[in-house]
Amino acid sequence: MNNILSDLRHIIEGEVSNTKEELEAVSHDFGGIIQKQPRIIVRPKNSTDVAKAIKYAAKQGLTISSRAAGHSLSGQSLNQDGILLDMRNLNQIHEFRPDELWFKADAGMTWKQVVDTSIPYGVVPPVLTNNFEVTLGGTLSAGGLGLSSFRYGSQADNCLGLEVVTGTGDIIWCTPEKNSELFNHVLCGYGQFGIITQVQNRLRKYRPFTRSYFLCYDDLDILLNDQSLLTSESRIDGLVSLFSPCLLGASRANENGIRPIIEWFYRMQITLEVDSTNDINEIELLSSLNFYRHIHTEDLTFKKFIQPIAQVPHPVDTANSWIDVLLPGSMAKKYIDIALKHIPSFIDFRTVPVGSFCLLNRNMKMPMFPLPEEDLVIGLGLYPTIPKFQIQHVTEQLNFLTDLGLQMGGKRYMATWADFDLPKWRLQFGDYWPKVNEIKRKYDPQMILNPGFFKYEQVGEKNESHALL
Structure with a gap:
């Protein structure tokens, strides 16, 4: 250990440490389910x-992973017995071109820093998640989804260029035209093929005001139809739906005991971005929808609208076992009905956020972000924060919901909780899975980058595994 520490201190300009307190601080992530502890922390200067x-790491046979905000949920930003790169010191904007609608910045920069810089110029990144404290490199490695992703794709779809360090230690600038193979696989690649050190990203002009309509539904089929209408015709600029359970009593006609009688209600929030709220033809917009109650209208400046509503609390001894299932539009109703009936059997349905969002396949271009084959994709999100003693039981049920989604032609958003074996990875990527393995062997031949998340094919298993696809 002392030799590794001494060696790295001689070759690294940044900080190198291995104190007990610092190692423990990076041994868990936001998910709180997986724990790993590295031997050494490196805080690179460049x-x-x-x-x-x-x-x-390659010379010594050590694994190496990168971390910034540590907002992963399945240990993607952790490392066991190797080197952990803490990227937070790489946090500068190098070029900011609001007239040309792009900027270039370090991977450890937060989206909050980008937004604070860009808003005064009337521009903003096309897609923002609900957490501004995460970093460019982190969300681009995962995908990054927001209220406007049905229009603009993921955050990764708005990346224009990347500086990447591969598993062989080569520093490569890549774009959709230059070194495109690396570009297309590092994005949404969870640090498997290279570590992002710098980002060139798109900006867009925004309008100064927003109006959001909060519409209540009591019929899931009607909600999904209205979501499809609004997103496929680009009538709006933002959409999200939240599901609310209403406990109406309990039934004793159940051989397994008392069963709660639950009616689910659905609140769809749609947002328009405008120069003036007087420009909105509200009657035309709302008359085409089939909600049963218009419950609220909210007018905000764009700057205020995009701010996250609140930080997600993370009480001591709890875990965030969140999942997002991406469903083909034609199967969404069937899947969601089953999921909503199943949820009360394993978690406190009254306190767990459940919601829905939309994506359009035509606007999502990243091969490492698999989607169902249909153009309309309905996302179902389930976001339980649970006591740690419930982890095994709850994650088993979440795995059931994952398997059900995959069987119905769905995919998983891998930024959330996932416990995948090889058969699940094959289902997730389908016919593209052999290509993923090929790219891994090409850019990380010693398999040292961020191990323990993806389960790759071993040499000799190739023919058998392809037969199982």
Whole structure:
């Protein structure tokens, strides 16, 4: 251990440490389910430090992973017995071109820093998640979804260029035209093929005001039809739906005991971005929808609207076992009905956020972000924060919901909780799975980058595994 520490301190310009307190601080992530502890923490000063650390790890037979905000849910930002790169010191904007609608910044920069810089110029990144404290490199490695993703795709779809350090320690600038293979797989690749050190990203002009309509539904089929109408015809700029259970009593006609009688209600929030709220033809917009009650209208400045409503609390001894299932539009009603009936059997349905969102396949281009084959994709999100003693039981049920979604032609958003074995990875990527393995062997031949999340094919298993696809 002392030799590794000494070696790295001689070759790294940034900080290198291995104190007990610092190692423990990076041994868990936001999910709180997986725990891993590295041997060494490196805080690189630049991409050259990252390259040197990767080359050293390869020479010593050590694994190496990157971390910034640590907002992963399945240990994607953790490392066991290897080198952890803490990327937070790489946090500068290098070029900001609001007239040309792009910027270039370090991967450890937060989206909050980007928004604070861009808003005064009347521009903003096309897609923002509900957490501004996460970093560019982190969300681009995962995908990054927001209220406007049905229009603009994921955050990764709005990336224009990347500086990447591969598993062989090569520093490569890549774009959709130059070194495109690496570009297309590092995005949404969870650090498997290279570590992002710098980002060039798109900006867009925004309008100064927003109006949001909060519409209540008591029929899931009607809700899904209205979501499809609004997103496929680009009538709005933002959409999200939240599901609310109403406990109406209990039934004793159940051989397994008392069963709660639950009626689900659905609140769809649609948002328009405008120069003036007087420009909105409200009658035309709302008359085409089939909600049963218009419950609220909210007018905000764009700057206020995009701000996250609140930080998600993370009480001591709890875990965030969140999942997002991406469903083909034609199967969404069937799947959601089953999921809503199943949820009360394993968690406190009264306190767990459940919601829905829409994506359009035509606007999502990243091969490492698999989607159902249909153009309209309905996302179902389930976001329980649970006591740690419930982890095994709850995650078993979440795995059931995952398996059900995959069987119905769905996919998983891998930024959330996932416990995948090889058969699930094959289902997730389908015919593209052999290509994922090929790219891994090409850019990380020693398999040292961020191990323990993806389960790759071993040499000799190839023919058998392809027969199982």
